[in-house]
Amino acid sequence: MSSTNTAKGTRDFSRNELAKRNYLFDVIKDSFTRFGFAPLETPAMENIETLTGKYGDEGDQLLFRILRSGDFLKDLEPEDLSHEQAKKIRSAIADKGLRYDLTIPFARFIAKNHAQLGLPYKRFQIQPVWRADRPARGRYREFYQCDADVAGTTSLLSDTEFILIVDDVFNRLKLPTSVYKLNNRKVLAGFAQTLQRADAMTDMTVAIDKLDKIGMEGVEKELAARGFNNEDIDKIKNFTAIEGNNNERLDQLQNLLAGNEMAVKGIAELREVLGYVNACTLQNTRVEVDFSLARGLNYYTGTIYEVQLDGVNMGSVASGGRYDNLTESFGVKDVPGVGLSFGAERLYDVMEQLDLFPATLGNNCQVLVLNLDEKHNAAYLNLSNQLRNSGIATELYVQKAKLGKQMKFAEKREIPYVLIAGETEFAAQQYQLKNLETGEQNGYSLSQIIEILNK
RNA sequence: GUGAGCAUAGCUCAGUCGGUUAGAGCGCUGGUUUGUGGAUCCAGAGGUCGCCGGUUCGAACCCGGUUGUUCACCCCA
Numbered sequence: 001m002s003s004t005n006t007a008k009g010t011r012d013f014s015r016n017e018l019a020k021r022n023y024l025f026d027v028i029k030d031s032f033t034r035f036g037f038a039p040l041e042t043p044a045m046e047n048i049e050t051l052t053g054k055y056g057d058e059g060d061q062l063l064f065r066i067l068r069s070g071d072f073l074k075d076l077e078p079e080d081l082s083h084e085q086a087k088k089i090r091s092a093i094a095d096k097g098l099r100y101d102l103t104i105p106f107a108r109f110i111a112k113n114h115a116q117l118g119l120p121y122k123r124f125q126i127q128p129v130w131r132a133d134r135p136a137r138g139r140y141r142e143f144y145q146c147d148a149d150v151a152g153t154t155s156l157l158s159d160t161e162f163i164l165i166v167d168d169v170f171n172r173l174k175l176p177t178s179v180y181k182l183n184n185r186k187v188l189a190g191f192a193q194t195l196q197r198a199d200a201m202t203d204m205t206v207a208i209d210k211l212d213k214i215g216m217e218g219v220e221k222e223l224a225a226r227g228f229n230n231e232d233i234d235k236i237k238n239f240t241a242i243e244g245n246n247n248e249r250l251d252q253l254q255n256l257l258a259g260n261e262m263a264v265k266g267i268a269e270l271r272e273v274l275g276y277v278n279a280c281t282l283q284n285t286r287v288e289v290d291f292s293l294a295r296g297l298n299y300y301t302g303t304i305y306e307v308q309l310d311g312v313n314m315g316s317v318a319s320g321g322r323y324d325n326l327t328e329s330f331g332v333k334d335v336p337g338v339g340l341s342f343g344a345e346r347l348y349d350v351m352e353q354l355d356l357f358p359a360t361l362g363n364n365c366q367v368l369v370l371n372l373d374e375k376h377n378a379a380y381l382n383l384s385n386q387l388r389n390s391g392i393a394t395e396l397y398v399q400k401a402k403l404g405k406q407m408k409f410a411e412k413r414e415i416p417y418v419l420i421a422g423e424t425e426f427a428a429q430q431y432q433l434k435n436l437e438t439g440e441q442n443g444y445s446l447s448q449i450i451e452i453l454n455k
Numbered sequence: 456g457u458g459a460g461c462a463u464a465g466c467u468c469a470g471u472c473g474g475u476u477a478g479a480g481c482g483c484u485g486g487u488u489u490g491u492g493g494a495u496c497c498a499g500a501g502g503u504c505g506c507c508g509g510u511u512c513g514a515a516c517c518c519g520g521u522u523g524u525u526c527a528c529c530c531c532a
Binding site: 003005008058062101129131133134135136137138139140143144145315316319341343344345346370372373402403404405406407408409410411418420422423424432434436439441 | 456488489490491492493523524525526530531532
């Protein structure tokens with residue numbers, strides 16, 4: 001007998017969970033659409049070379065590879081089949097893999113079609129991705145990403161529009177207020193340059209990104225472990241300690257890094273985005289410049305951001321940034337991009353925790369037509385269909401059972417009404433409609449029932 | 456990838472020192488009610504105690520392995 005477990009790190013979604021997930025996705029989609037983004041779907045699987053080398057060594061490890069069909073060992077020699085040859089064997093027997101994120105498939109799509117599409121091109125994509133990671137709480141091997149990206153423009157208006165999208169989505173989901181942490185990779189890179197260490201940028205950002213988690217002391221240890229001397233560490237401390245409102249922070253930074261061209265450019269970009277934001281009225285989120293925000297991914301080159309909800313201990317629920325070369329690895333140069341990703345699974349958890357899903361959600365039927373006697377089957381079916389034709393979601397109980405059982409069924413399915421029809425009702429063309437919540441029950445004609453249920 | 460815990464009915468969990476036939480609540484089925492749910496009462500079904508092996512006269516309980524799962528790190532969404 002086979003196990004009923006789903007594969008490790010994967011989940012079934014019940015009707016109730018899907019009702020909520022779809023609600024969440026629909027709000028996000030609606031907002032993306034309103035901002036002019038068009039939907040895109042790409043295949044679950046890509047050619048393996050599309051995926052490898054894009055996410056670093058660790059990312060390659062986490063790719064799900066798909067075994068070739070047929071006799072995939074015929075070109076291998078017996079001596080190839082040893083542990084030392086694992087890499088060679090892997091590429092020989094697996095030529096496809098499951099997508100690891102939505103950005104690379106988008107980059108491939110843009111690289112392939114940029115001439116026809118016309119740039120800038122704005123797409124959103126809500127699809128599952130797969131990672132052969134070890135599952136943990138809130139972390140799965142199959143999970144959804146909600147991405148929106150703009151390809152083909154360096155305009156910071158695009159960066160700013162993502163702030164407006166987050167504000168719109170969170171506002172409509174009735175989420176608590178949020179802080180939109182904003183930084184610019186050029187500031188970090190410029191600052192790293194002043195430390196005179198070629199590798200400083202990555203090592204420094206990895207360390208200061210943990211500031212929230214491990215505190216300044218922990219960051220100092222981490223920096224020391226990564227080979228920064230005390231002078232550097234002091235500079236980094238001063239850098240992350242900058243305080244005040246956004247303008248004050250930027251002014252201080254300007255003084256600190258005035259001599260560095262790269263940093264000055266980053267500061268100017270931050271000022272431009274803030275200028276645009278100030279022209280709009282935000283309802284949910286407030287933008288906060290935060291120089292300790294680093295974001296792990298190395299391909300960001302300009303604006304970076306991360307959004308956190310006030311009073312919710314969930315980490316960031318949306319994040320993204322700007323990258324200069326979206327499509328370079330596919331042989332197309334000079335296509336910059338900027339994007340945003342909602343943390344769908346996390347948002348779902350927050351909504352659940354705070355009980356923010358509307359109570360009336362669901363793919364529930366309005367009415368269940370009860371089955372009192374199978375000799376009326378044709379009449380029940382006809383009745384049900386007339387209700388459906390009038391736009392009322394109707395379920396027919398397809399076999400005879402005790403009325404109590406059928407009502408319990410309706411209750412379990414959260415169907416608010418039952419329609420009871422037997423000998424006398426069909427004779428009189430007057431059917432019993434019962435409201436399961438109030439217990440109220442009366443005889444009505446079909447057209448009256450349609451009127452009541454359509455309210 | 457590292458460390459620790461947990462695994463008993465459909466679900467949530469008890470289970471004494473290793474000792475006869477492994478229990479409860481909820482849920483389910485039937486009855487009270489052959490055309491009316493939620494409440495009460497009564498009855499019933501449902502278990503290879505995750506799996507494999509070991510110790511023992513005897514294992515849900517002790518030991519080893521394995522699989523699943525949870526938590527904390529690492530990393531990430």
